[in-house]
Amino acid sequence: MKDELPDLTLLADIVAKGLGKAAAVLGEMLESPVSIMDREYCVLHVSELPLALGIEKGEYVRVIEMGFSGGFEGTAHLVFMPTDAERLADRVTVGLGLVSDDIESIRRGTLSEIGNIVINAILGTMANDLGMELTYMVPLCLRVVARDLVPIPTDGKGTVVLIRARFSVAAIEVDGDIIFFLSLSSLERLALSMQGLAHG
């Protein structure tokens, strides 16, 4: 059962601004418009995540994963089906004159850089608006079974905050998900900061 967040509107507003920035920078990289849709914000038990994320099947996905800590903490993920990830990477590298027998390595590096830029756009916008500071881990590009995306909860109760949005680049037929997992304590800190903004 999903529990609605107490400050859903404020959280949604701040995340939406970050998602808008992410769409803008990704669109700039691809020279194509990027749509953001199906935004979701909820508190879940980790056992509910596979169903919520639609990842019950053991299919492989491409994930760019980036941890962050500081004012709030968690992990951010860009998730693609493998064919979409390949189209996205190839679009960015076209014209760069990269010559290598290892196309997989080039694609991984490209996806890591795309993830770095897109995730930073969201989190950096949020951090600036909330007056918080974040430290980022180096992004990783992985090919994993989708259900392995489910995080290990840090609150001891198996509860996690899920923020998710779908994005689409129609011109190159690429769809993907932006997924954030936050700890409950991070949500509490965010809520306090947002309340401060609302009353500031």
Add this chain to the structure above:
Amino acid sequence: MPIALVVDDSPISQAIVAKLVGGDYTIVEAMNGAEALEFLSRECFDLLLLDLLMPVMDGAAVLAAMKDRGIHLPVVVMTADLQERTRDIVAALGGHVVLNKPLTRAKLLAAIAEANAAAGTA
């Protein structure tokens, strides 16, 4: 042709920088901060294009080491990090300009001109 040291762990970012300003600068590539400091201790460069988030040694550590060693040259920090406090940290460590990725030729050339002016090498 002037020489630019480009420090970025991403080969894709290296390739993008080379495409954007490879006609204006001879590009020397370093994949992390430690490699960059090795180059800077042995050779003279006209420009440093520096990423922040890198394994082994990050960009902030490079700036701090340059400050300690008295290495002066125009520095453009290229980063995906939008945080205002990152700009403050870079400025405090002597970086001249922070340029947010993704890069374009126009934005990069403007940032280089600003860094040259700030470093007194324009």
